[in-house]
Amino acid sequence: MADAAEKSAGRPRPEFRNIHVTQIVGYRLPLAGIVSILHRVSGALMFLVGLPFVLYLFQQSLVSEISFESYRAIVSHWFAKLVLLALAWAYLHHLCAGIRYLFLDMHVGVEKAASRSSAAAVLAVSLTLTLLVALKIFGVF
Template structure:
């Protein structure tokens, strides 16, 4: 009887740093990690966001400087990364709020909502990126 109880218990092992690249994380785990990365990105680039916001609102001259700054390709890529960070953080945050009230907690529904968050945030980022680069 004691042997059956020992076999029924799952065994969890820690993985080594060298095994991280091969570790298969479920979709919900990937969305969770990306949610943390997007939050850190938004936090670390907050001074840049506030600087751009100030330039866009202060005066016509500062708005011209803002427009000139946004004409550079590298700045557009940074702004696109910020757009993705915000949209992913927002969509994943809604998913996590729904999970907090026990909506979609089942494994299949959780995986489906995680994939939905990834698709929606990437599509919205693509639309904003097309507008940012003047293609839409």
């Protein structure tokens, strides 16, 4: 016990400081941290915006022919298309990141290099799929 105290007495203790709110923008997260935060954001977006919006659209599409035309008018508006695109990104990113976390829970890819590459793969796959959905929503194909 005394040996540990003597060893630590020669070195200064590391100083950890809290990050102030104004320093958050300049703080550089690792790629896995960005994927983790986006996973939480996408889950919140789907729950708080997606669920009410999709249920409202589903109701409008089923009540009658007049309400279905109202549904078509809503969905054809550019802002509704952007909301649907954001919800599609949230779903696709949450799905891809969730699969990544399932593998991490099975202790597959927990090393630093593998974790970084799987985080990059999540971002690449979710953004690529979102681009394909955007092309479909905005009528390119």
